[in-house]
Structures are given as structure tokens and as C-alpha cells.
Amino acid sequence: MFRVISISRKFALAIAAVTLPFSPLMAQETVPAVSQTVSPRAPRLIVAISVDQFSADLFAQYRQRFTGGIARLTEGAVFPSGYQSHAATETCPGHSTIMTGNRPAHTGVIANSWIDQSVTVGSKVVYCAEDVSKRTAGSKDYVASVGNLLVPTLGEWMKRANPAARNIAVSGKDRGALMMGGHDIDQVYWWKGKGFATLAGRELGPTALAQNAAITATLAKGAPAFPVPAWCARQNRVVQAGKASVGTGHFALKAGDSDAFRASPRLDRATLDLATRLVDEQKLGKGTVPDVLSVSLSATDYVGHSTGTEGAEMCIQLTQLDAALGDFFAGLDKRGIDYAVVLTADHGGFDMPERLQEQALVQSSRVGDDVSAAALSTALGKRYGIEAKGLILSDGPAGDYWLRNDIAPGLRGKIIDDAKAMLMTSPQVEAVLSAAEIAATPMPTASPETWTLTERARASYNPLHSGDFLVMLKRGVVPIAHAGAGYVATHGSPWDYDRRVPMLFWRKGMTGFEQPSPVETVDIAPSLAALIGLNVPEGSFDGRCLDLDGGPGSTCGVPR
Numbered sequence: 001m002f003r004v005i006s007i008s009r010k011f012a013l014a015i016a017a018v019t020l021p022f023s024p025l026m027a028q029e030t031v032p033a034v035s036q037t038v039s040p041r042a043p044r045l046i047v048a049i050s051v052d053q054f055s056a057d058l059f060a061q062y063r064q065r066f067t068g069g070i071a072r073l074t075e076g077a078v079f080p081s082g083y084q085s086h087a088a089t090e091t092c093p094g095h096s097t098i099m100t101g102n103r104p105a106h107t108g109v110i111a112n113s114w115i116d117q118s119v120t121v122g123s124k125v126v127y128c129a130e131d132v133s134k135r136t137a138g139s140k141d142y143v144a145s146v147g148n149l150l151v152p153t154l155g156e157w158m159k160r161a162n163p164a165a166r167n168i169a170v171s172g173k174d175r176g177a178l179m180m181g182g183h184d185i186d187q188v189y190w191w192k193g194k195g196f197a198t199l200a201g202r203e204l205g206p207t208a209l210a211q212n213a214a215i216t217a218t219l220a221k222g223a224p225a226f227p228v229p230a231w232c233a234r235q236n237r238v239v240q241a242g243k244a245s246v247g248t249g250h251f252a253l254k255a256g257d258s259d260a261f262r263a264s265p266r267l268d269r270a271t272l273d274l275a276t277r278l279v280d281e282q283k284l285g286k287g288t289v290p291d292v293l294s295v296s297l298s299a300t301d302y303v304g305h306s307t308g309t310e311g312a313e314m315c316i317q318l319t320q321l322d323a324a325l326g327d328f329f330a331g332l333d334k335r336g337i338d339y340a341v342v343l344t345a346d347h348g349g350f351d352m353p354e355r356l357q358e359q360a361l362v363q364s365s366r367v368g369d370d371v372s373a374a375a376l377s378t379a380l381g382k383r384y385g386i387e388a389k390g391l392i393l394s395d396g397p398a399g400d401y402w403l404r405n406d407i408a409p410g411l412r413g414k415i416i417d418d419a420k421a422m423l424m425t426s427p428q429v430e431a432v433l434s435a436a437e438i439a440a441t442p443m444p445t446a447s448p449e450t451w452t453l454t455e456r457a458r459a460s461y462n463p464l465h466s467g468d469f470l471v472m473l474k475r476g477v478v479p480i481a482h483a484g485a486g487y488v489a490t491h492g493s494p495w496d497y498d499r500r501v502p503m504l505f506w507r508k509g510m511t512g513f514e515q516p517s518p519v520e521t522v523d524i525a526p527s528l529a530a531l532i533g534l535n536v537p538e539g540s541f542d543g544r545c546l547d548l549d550g551g552p553g554s555t556c557g558v559p560r
């Protein structure tokens with residue numbers, strides 16, 4: 001079923017009518033040609049699912065327990081070692097790779113947030129999915145935008161080839177929906193506050209309003225706890241992280257508690273319900289050309305951050321996610337849609353140090369305050385006799401760091417060298433790399449598990465947004481100095497527990513297989529493009545086409 005059919009000349013002429021050039025609105029000299037040859041055997045709907053923080057480790061741990069939607073996908077083309085290969089394994093960069101086929105170095109989305117010292121309104125911290133030009137002094141709220149994404153998504157390529165193609169995205173987070181959908185997006189919704197919202201200037205359609213009404217009704221009356229699966233009994237145990245007690249949460253919902261709704265399996269169920277409603281509203285998969293529906297499911301990440309990855313909470317979350325996905329796919333089946341699915345994650349994850357230490361990983365720890373930008377600023381300001389406040393800027397205790405832009409060019413390299421020397425005295429710091437070192441490194445081409453730390457950083461480096469130097473903590477050091485309610489564990493490191501994610505492809509009737517060798521999430525877009533006969537210009541992807549047919553056929557077509 002997954003095979004690309006070579007078409008007859010007669011049929012090629014017949015389908016020429018649906019083969020259109022790139023958007024006529026753009027100047028011809030900047031417009032790469034894109035065309036699509038829609039085989040009658042091509043799926044009519046691409047369903048791209050990102051399960052936020054669904055690491056390859058969680059997939060391995062729960063794989064034999066799944067009976068619903070994820071179990072179905074394990075009958076397809078299974079890549080258990082997919083890589084979000086870059087260093088900054090955060091939500092925004094991760095989502096930016098999945099549908100663009102490009103690493104953050106090219107998507108421009110180098111982190112969830114970065115420092116822009118030219119910003120004159122409010123903080124210098126810019127959120128990846130923010131239109132910073134729309135900031136107002138009195139506004140507590142940013143204007144959501146995909147303007148920082150520098151490359152097209154698969155949905156945009158599809159619309160350039162065939163404007164009739166529908167490009168739809170839904171998520172529990174704005175950055176999840178926007179980075180998968182891209183700029184030219186027909187409908188986009190994400191969770192905000194107590195229901196789903198959309199871009200400024202757009203109205204919520206009747207479908208989103210109906211979904212929000214259903215959520216409001218649930219919130220008004222609350223909901224009972226979820227059962228703990230019998231095989232999770234050993235995980236149902238309290239562990240203390242600072243003032244937070246975690247491990248035995250079962251997600252009983254108090255009436256009106258929208259934050260608890262968000263950090264629970266109910267968020268994913270609501271996101272999938274909205275996706276199903278949009279399938280009907282937009283008649284997805286029923287047209288003459290393929291459509292794309294991107295679904296980013298955020299609850300696994302909220303559960304991971306608030307309770308870690310190895311408590312009863314994660315067990316319940318993944319059990320409920322599997323069930324909700326099973327119902328979602330059954331709904332698509334019932335509608336008679338010929339669809340192909342990919343499920344992956346924006347990054348992996350790591351448990352909280354307090355439980356890791358009990359469970360044989362004694363070297364795990366929380367980062368100390370000594371590697372913070374504030375501590376560096378104080379020490380270096382004193383050493384050089386310059387204003388310490390804001391001398392070094394960062395958005396957290398690891399990742400990109402910036403030097404204040406009023407520092408003279410002749411002094412900058414020296415201060416960075418000193419910062420590096422000071423940081424390297426910390427037993428928690430693995431490496432400090434200057435922007436110059438990273439930029440001088442060629443983009444890696446070998447298999448991602450073999451990359452050096454500098455190569456991982458190179459895949460995250462974009463001169464428009466990246467810092468002056470990059471701090472990498474040692475394996476097992478969690479960049480949350482002080483655990484608190486709702487935030488005990490995280491991801492974002494260059495280590496494989498945060499880089500490795502499953503990549504599962506499925507279509508009814510396909511010849512499934514397991515390929516344990518590493519692949520990359522940037523391979524997803526070129527693989528799906530080939531599956532639907534979309535001819536994207538050479539050089540548009542960092543990734544490569546994966547042949548999704550486990551038999552002698554190929555879904556990658558004729559090599560160009």
C-alpha cells in the first residue's frame with residue numbers, strides 16, 4: 001500500500017490539472033519549483049502527531065503495555081531510535097524539525113526563548129512563537145506568531161503545489177501547533193487558559209467553540225481520578241522533590257481547576273476531539289489532493305515536568321493517551337478516510353534527580369546556582385571593574401548565554417574566555433563552547449548517535465538567534481536548581497535521553513518493519529513528501545527520505 005506507483009503517460013497528463021506551480025505571489029527568481037503528482041494510491045490525509053516529551057525510553061518502557069492507538073502504530077514502520085539530533089532539546093526547536101525536515105540551525109528556532117538585546121519593550125527575552133514587534137508596554141500577553149520560523153513546513157509545500165490542500169494544526173501549546181503548521185495555515189488552535197485559542201485577527205470557528213463548550217462543562221463539574229493500571233503499582237509511591245510530593249497523583253479534577261485539566265490526560269483527549277471535529281468541518285481527506293493535520297499532544301510534557309517520568313502519573317498519562325489515540329484512529333476509520341500517520345516527539349525526557357538517585361543513578365543532581373548568568377555577571381563585573389548587572393544574559397542555567405552588547409569588541413573575547421574558565425571549574429559543567437567554535441564546525445553528516453557535543457551544538461546554531469557561548473551540563477545534571485510544585489523535572493540537554501524519540505509510521509495495509517538503526521526527525525518531512533508525490537526542490541531538507549515499505553517496493557520513488 002505504501003508503494004509509489006509509476007504512472008502511465010496518459011494518467012500523468014490527466015493529473016496535470018492538479019499540478020500547479022509555487023505561489024504566484026512570490027517573485028519568480030526566489031521561487032523554487034514545487035509540484036505534486038498525486039497518485040490515486042497516495043493517502044488523502046497525512047496525520048502528523050507529536051507527543052510532547054515522549055522519549056524513546058518511555059516508548060521502550062511502555063511498548064508492551066499499549067493496546068490502543070500506539071499499539072496500532074507499532075504494526076507499521078517502527079524506528080525506535082529517532083533523533084532530535086540537535087543540542088537544545090526543547091519544545092520549539094523540536095517541533096520546528098518535524099514538518100520542515102530541517103534542523104534548528106536552518107529553522108532558526110534554536111530554543112524556546114532567546115535573548116534579543118535590540119528589544120526595547122519589556123524584557124529582552126523573546127519567546128520562539130512570539131511576534132515581538134507587536135509587544136505593548138501594558139500587555140502581559142504576547143502575540144503568538146510563527147514569524148521566527150525561517151523555512152516552510154510540509155503543509156506549506158503541499159499548499160504551494162496544490163492550493164486546495166488543507167493545512168490544519170492543533171496542540172496543547174501554541175508553539176506546538178505553529179511550528180508544525182507553519183506560516184500558511186488554514187486553521188490553527190492551541191490550549192490557552194481554559195480552552196482553545198487561535199491567531200490574533202482570526203475568529204474561533206463553530207467547531208472550536210463547540211469543543212470549548214464541552215471543556216467548560218467538564219471544568220464546571222470536575223471529574224474523578226483515573227484508575228492506576230495494575231502493572232504500575234510499583235510506581236505508585238511518594239517521592240519528595242523540594243516541597244513537591246509526587247508519584248501518586250491520579251488526576252482527580254476539582255471543579256474549575258483549568259491548570260489541573262491541562263496537566264492531565266484530559267488535555268490530550270480534548271486536543272484529539274478537536275482534531276476529529278476539524279476533520280469533519282474541513283472535510284479532511286475527502287478532496288482530490290492530500291491534506292495534512294498536525295496534532296501536538298502536550299499532556300505528557302506537562303505530566304513529566306510536574307511529576308517526573310517514573311511515577312504513577314506518567315503510567316496513567318501514557319495509558320490514557322494510548323486509549324485516546326485508539327479512539328481517534330477508529331474515528332478516522334469510520335469516516336472512510338485513507339490516511340497515513342507519523343507519531344514522534346519534539347524531544348525526550350529525564351526523571352527528577354530525587355527518584356533517579358533512589359533508582360541506581362546516583363550521579364544525578366540538580367544544577368547549582370554557581371553556573372547562572374547572574375553569578376557569572378557578579379564575578380566578571382568585579383574582575384573587569386564594569387557594571388555587573390546584566391553583563392551575562394541567559395534564559396536559564398544552561399544553553400545559550402549572551403554578553404551585554406555595550407561591551408567593547410576588544411574585550412568580548414577575553415570575557416567569554418574567562419566565563420568559560422570559571423564555568424569549567426564547576427563539577428556539573430561538561431563543556432562551554434563559543435559561538436565562533438560552533439560556527440566553524442561543519443554540519444555533521446554521520447549517524448546522530450556518533451556526533452560530538454560541538455556537532456550537536458552546530459545543529460542548533462543559527463547566527464540570527466544563538467548566543468555568544470553555550471553551556472552544556474554533565475549528563476544527569478537537571479537544569480532546575482530548586483524543585484517546586486509543577487516543575488520538578490525537565491529536558492533540554494544534548495544527552496541522548498533528551499535526543500532520542502520514537503518515529504512510528506502507519507498506514508492501513510502497509511508492510512510493517514522494525515529498523516533499530518538511528519534516524520532523525522528531519523527525515524519525516526521528506527519521507528511524507530515522497531509518499532504523496534510531492535516534488536520539493538533539491539536541498540530543501542536536512543533529512544532524507546526513509547523507505548516506509550518493508551517489502552521490495554519503495555516509497556521514496558526514483559532517486560533524483
Ligand SMILES: [Zn+2]
Binds near residue numbers: 301346
Ligand atoms: Zn516539548
